[in-house]
Amino acid sequence: MNAPRSVLDLAPVRSGSDHAEALADTIAVAQAADRLGYERFWVAEHHGMPMIASSSPAVLIGAIAAATERIRVGSGGVMLPNHSSLVVAEQFGTLVALHGERIDLGLGRAAGTDPVVSAAIRRGLAETVDDFPQQVIELLAHFGTIPALESGEGSRILALPGLGDAPQLWLLGSSDFSARLAGMMGLPFAFAHHFAGGAMTEAAMRLYREAFTPSVVLREPRSAIAVATAVAETPEEARRIALPQSLTMLKMRSGQPLGRIPTVEEAEAYPWTDAEAAWVDQRLALQAVGTVEHVEARLAELLAQTAADEVILAPQGADRASRIAALEALATPAAG
Template sequence: MTSEEQQSRAETPRADIRGVVRGTAPAPLSILDLATVGAGHTAAEALAATTELARSAEAWGYHRFWVAEHHGMPGVASSTPAVLIAHLGAHTSTLRLGSGGVMLPNHAPLAIAEQFGLLEALHPGRIDLGLGRAPGSDPATARALRRGAADDADEFPRQLAELTHFLDGDFPDGHPYARLAAVPRGPERPPLWLLGSSGFSARLAGRLGLPFAFAHHFSAANTVPALELYRSHFQPSAVLAEPYALIGVSAVAVPEGGVEAARYLAASAGLGMLRLRQGRPGPIPTPEEAASHPYSPAEADFLDSWLANVVLGEPGQVADGLEELRKRTGADELMVTSHIHGQQARLRSYGLIAQAYGLTG
């Protein structure tokens, strides 16, 4: 590859990763959506709500809209990100769409390269490929998906390297896959992101010079250490000249009533998470059910701990909380998620956050 080609390759994906800061917002603001299935609703209704949310996010000025791979969870309908991304792309025109993420160990790298090459061909310049190494499921489901594939952390870097070669079409001569091609493959490929909730992916993303997305919304205690690891291990690459870190943040905004009113809505997601941790996953309960649930002392402690990491309140309170978190962690981008019951409550929350944070559409 010539120096001119290296320079071109360095500039284009970096522009895709960084994007632009819209309006008066201090940093790009994005959305992570799980196609939330609330109690009393169907998966079809949840997917229609996600489509409506993506269109609204584009109008409000959110930068990205990512969906995540989960399996065996009745409260989450986004089991196959590539399929959902294709659908959302057909209903939006400028919003960046991506996976937050695809769980690489669950899939053959060639299959992912083909899926996201196809997505890039359908929606050029709008696709992100975020990758995680967790199963996104329980152990039995993971075994069913992987069909005996090794569940070994050392496999993830090898799978990632294989995927990258398929996306770039540059296996070295003599490699068993050198004559294979992931089709379609256009002149550009979707930017790769590594996702994580611990230090493993942080170090790997740094060493490879890739952007890194950290799951602050369920691993808040590890956020600052992981970002420090990422930055300390970062090596400039053809993709990035300097680190670029995004963090996922749970946030719920309400028009009035302050933190208590927002906490009332967020508790439904908290009870859903509690049941998931207890091995009893189900649809997201209503706020009324969450408020009347007979919590044991241990369950109440779990709920309080979970809610402590959610940015709650009226729009100004949430915008201030997000900005405090951005400054404290040094994150380059924030990705908010409101995994609560009720489409209108979710739409209202995201809309209020967009307005208060300075997005202009």
């Protein structure tokens, strides 16, 4: 399979650990991905979640870029409605000025948190997900990718750094909205199969290609698919590695979020109902969890089904060693 491989890491905070260790683990995983030849390494914006330490993507991206040499580093993604487009342009323009063309800016339109925390981030401002398309246009203007926009007073607003320091910009999504928008705007698109899965994946990727209109950014569609991944010598052991994050997602979906991500032993000790265990099996069947041979076949199947140009692995182990082991098992040859 010749499609480039990348990594999405959520800086998980496991039981018995703390934020400092979680962030150190993520940087170590990024260094391994760099050494192993992966295309890009992304972190995501989440707020108010004790099990995730990546609340400030720009800061974490800077630390990762400084600790790596070749790999692209970016956001998967920045939740744009939480922020001023100007501030995001300045942050990522600064990252480009510091680290050159290695920086990616993936944009999502969700809040990445609950409404109370979201309101605190925005300080009561009226910015909503409905403003997302306009914010993307503002960002493109701030970076100088499209002509500058005029303010109400007729003066030009400049992002410095930012203007002339454009990162590679992607739209992210787990539904058809961002797929259609990315296509209409002629931007790269990454689908969160690791989160959504199911029939929506193929539908969104097809919609992106059908809606695609060439732009100053892209002449042809460019897409990626993020897939939850765990690798072991047996299917049972791979499921065991993925169990802590599966339990975490299950509890979040049921409105009973956990604190830290449980250890494998804690997840195994949880009193699973038959329905909960079946939900986990169904979720993992949609992802790429199992032996190396099964995972490779599943990745190839997903790429064929979606016509994606790139696969983004989301390693499911909460500890550093299991995430790096998965990347080693699935590594592609180092880039030139």
